[in-house]
Amino acid sequence: MIFSTIGTSWITEKFIEATNASGKAKLHSVYSRSSEKAKQFAEENGGAKWYTDIDEMLQEPTDFIYIASPNTLHYDHVLKSVIQGKHVFCEKPLVYTEDQWEKLEREASRQEVFIFEGHRHLFTPNYDLLKEALPNTGQVSGALLQYIQYSSRYDAYKKGEVPNIFSKEFAGGALMDLGVYPLSMAIDLFGEPQDIHYFPVKLSNGIDGSGTLVVMYNGFHVTIMCSKIAQGTIPSEIHGEDGTLTIDHLAPINTISFYDRKTKKTEVLTQTSPELDMVYEVEAFVRMIEENDKTYHDELMERSRLVVKYLEIVRKKEGIFFPGEK
Numbered sequence: 114m115i116f117s118t119i120g121t122s123w124i125t126e127k128f129i130e131a132t133n134a135s136g137k138a139k140l141h142s143v144y145s146r147s148s149e150k151a152k153q154f155a156e157e158n159g160g161a162k163w164y165t166d167i168d169e170m171l172q173e174p175t176d177f178i179y180i181a182s183p184n185t186l187h188y189d190h191v192l193k194s195v196i197q198g199k200h201v202f203c204e205k206p207l208v209y210t211e212d213q214w215e216k217l218e219r220e221a222s223r224q225e226v227f228i229f230e231g232h233r234h235l236f237t238p239n240y241d242l243l244k245e246a247l248p249n250t251g252q253v254s255g256a257l258l259q260y261i262q263y264s265s266r267y268d269a270y271k272k273g274e275v276p277n278i279f280s281k282e283f284a285g286g287a288l289m290d291l292g293v294y295p296l297s298m299a300i301d302l303f304g305e306p307q308d309i310h311y312f313p314v315k316l317s318n319g320i321d322g323s324g325t326l327v328v329m330y331n332g333f334h335v336t337i338m339c340s341k342i343a344q345g346t347i348p349s350e351i352h353g354e355d356g357t358l359t360i361d362h363l364a365p366i367n368t369i370s371f372y373d374r375k376t377k378k379t380e381v382l383t384q385t386s387p388e389l390d391m392v393y394e395v396e397a398f399v400r401m402i403e404e405n406d407k408t409y410h411d412e413l414m415e416r417s418r419l420v421v422k423y424l425e426i427v428r429k430k431e432g433i434f435f436p437g438e439k
C-alpha cells in the first residue's frame with residue numbers, strides 16, 4: 114500500500130518509521146503548509162513527492178492518508194480524504210464532537226472506505242496480555258490510570274506563547290491530549306461508562322493543564338489522572354478482589370505485573386519493551402483494509418465514538434469549549 118501524510122512533526126516521522134519497519138506500506142507523498150518544510154520532510158523520508166495543497170495531493174493514486182495535524186483540523190482533513198475515496202489513519206483524538214464523528218462515519222460508509230483512529234497503546238501484544246490477565250483480578254473494584262507527562266511546550270506557554278496543544282483554538286489540553294489514552298483504555302476494557310465527571314485544573318486561558326476524570330461503572334470507578342504540567346512517577350493499577358494488575362506506563366506499555374492477593378506473590382507478565390509500538394497499529398490498519406474487515410472497523414469506530422462522546426460531555430460540563438461551540 115502507498116500513502117500520503119498530513120503533518121510534519123515527530124509523530125509523522127514515527128509513523129513513517131513504523132510503516133517501513135512493518136513492510137506493509139510505503140510513503141508516497143507528504144503535505145506541509147510550507148514548501149520549504151514539505152521539500153525537506155520529503156527528502157528526509159526517502160525522497161517522497163511533496164505538496165503544499167492537500168486537494169492536489171489527494172488526487173494521487175494512494176491507498177490511504179495519515180493525518181497528524183492539530184486536533185481541530187482532523188475533521189476537515191479526514192472528510193476531504195474520505196470524499197476522495199481514501200482510507201484514513203488519523204491520530205487521536207479523531208474529532209472533538211460526536212456530531213463530527215457521525216458525519217465522518219456516514220461519509221466513510223458512503224465512500225466505502227475505513228477510518229482508523231491511532232491509539233498506539235491498544236494494538237500492542239502487551240495490551241493483549243493485559244486483557245488476557247484481567248480476569249485474574251477477580252471482581253474489579255477500581256482502577257487508577259495515569260498519564261502525567263510534563264510537556265516541553267508548557268515552558269513556551271509560561272513565557273506567553275500559546276502552543277497548539279495548550280490552545281482552545283486547536284482543541285488542546287491535558288484531557289484531549291493525554292487523558293484520552295486512559296479513557297480509551299477504560300472504555301475498551303470495561304465498556305460504556307454509566308456516568309463520568311471531570312475535575313480540571315485550568316490554566317489562565319481556560320484550558321486544562323491537568324485534571325482528574327472519574328469514570329463510573331456498576332460496582333467500581335476508574336480514576337484517571339492526566340497532566341501536561343507535571344511529571345508522574347507512579348504506575349497505573351487495576352484492582353480486583355483477587356489481585357492487582359500494575360502497568361508501568363500506558364503508551365507504550367512496557368511492563369505489566371500481577372500481584373496475587375492470596376499468595377502475596379508478584380509475577381511480571383511482560384518484559385519486552387517495544388521499540389516502535391506504532392508498528393502494531395499499522396499492521397492492524399493494513400490488515401483491516403486488505404481483508405475488508407468491516408466488523409473490525411465498526412468495533413473500532415464504536416470505541417472511537419464513545420471516547421469522543423464522553424470527552425465532549427465532560428469538557429462542556431466544565432466550560433471548555435472549542436471552535437464552533439459557544
Ligand SMILES: NC(=O)c1ccc[n+]([C@@H]2O[C@H](COP(=O)([O-])OP(=O)(O)OC[C@H]3O[C@@H](n4cnc5c(N)ncnc54)[C@H](OP(=O)(O)O)[C@@H]3O)[C@@H](O)[C@H]2O)c1
Pocket residue numbers: 119120121122123124144145146147150151180181182183184186204205206231232233277278290
Ligand atoms: N500517537 C501518539 O503517540 C501521538 C503523539 C503526538 C501527537 N499525536 C497526535 O498527533 C496530532 C499532531 O500533534 P502534534 O503535537 O504533532 O501537533 P503540532 O505539532 O501542533 O502540529 C502538527 C502539524 O500540523 C501542522 N500545523 C501546525 N500548526 C498548524 C496550524 N496552525 N494550522 C495548520 N497546520 C498546522 C504542522 O505541519 P506543517 O507546518 O508542515 O503544515 C505540524 O507539523 C495530534 O492530534 C496529537 O494528538 C499523537
